[in-house]
Amino acid sequence: MNDLSNWQPCARPGQEKLTGLYVQLEPYDQSCHGEGLFAAICGAGNEDLWAYLPLGPFSKLEAFQGLLKQAHEILGWETMVIRAVGTAEFLGMASYMRIREDHGSAEVGCVVFSKKLQRTRAATDAMYLMARHVLCGLGYRRYEWKCDNANKASKRAALRFGFSYEGIFRNDMVAKGRNRDTAWYAVIDQDWPDIEAAFKTWLDPKNFGNDGKQLQSLGALRGA
Secondary structure, three states: OOOOOOOOOOOOOOOOOEEOOOEEEEEOOHHHHHHHHHHHHOOOOOHHHHOOOOOOOOOOHHHHHHHHHHHHHOOOOEEEEEEEOOOOOEEEEEEEEEEEOOOOEEEEEEEEEOOOOOOOHHHHHHHHHHHHHHHHHOOOOEEEEEEEOOOHHHHHHHHHOOOEEEEEEEEEEEEOOEEEEEEEEEEEOOOHHHHHHHHHHHHOHHHEOOOOOEOOOHHHHHOO
8 A cells, every 4th residue: 555645543453253264263351261272372281382482381370361461451462362163172372463553554473373273274274364354354554473583483484474574683682581583574465465365275175185285385376
């Protein structure tokens, strides 16, 4: 969107349920989601899910719930809970962060996928739904992804989901007693139509063989 003569601030994301082919995303509500989400991504055996995040891991429900409460009230996060379509099983979470309605910009962050969700169609569907909500549904101009520069898996995921690499913020944080350089990625509104078309084709059940393997990769569908 280059002509901003009629620009108006965007509505805040994360206020409604988003439903896709494989997952549904629901705005976090402690009374409805707290215990089930904790069981899916916290506690014994899930410590590695938090390795590159500046917070966590969590061994106690109260600490986890307290973090999400503070993140919403103080930092303005809008956390979305990822659940399976059909069974409503808890699979993970991701948050809209650094929301700047006046500028049409928001970040997706604190993405924590349970081991069951990782490297699945459902995981891709969740990221597609969150991007579509801001860039298409609400008319945002910019959608950001940031991660620890040492987190190779997150950097690969950003590129796979269509985010463009924008650079490194060196010495950005002290996280868990070590330096964190932060890698920045973004999708802007002009990028979205081609990215969305690739998402739709990739997520279509016809793109998967009887063995469940993809016939075309998401990157190939974008011509990346």
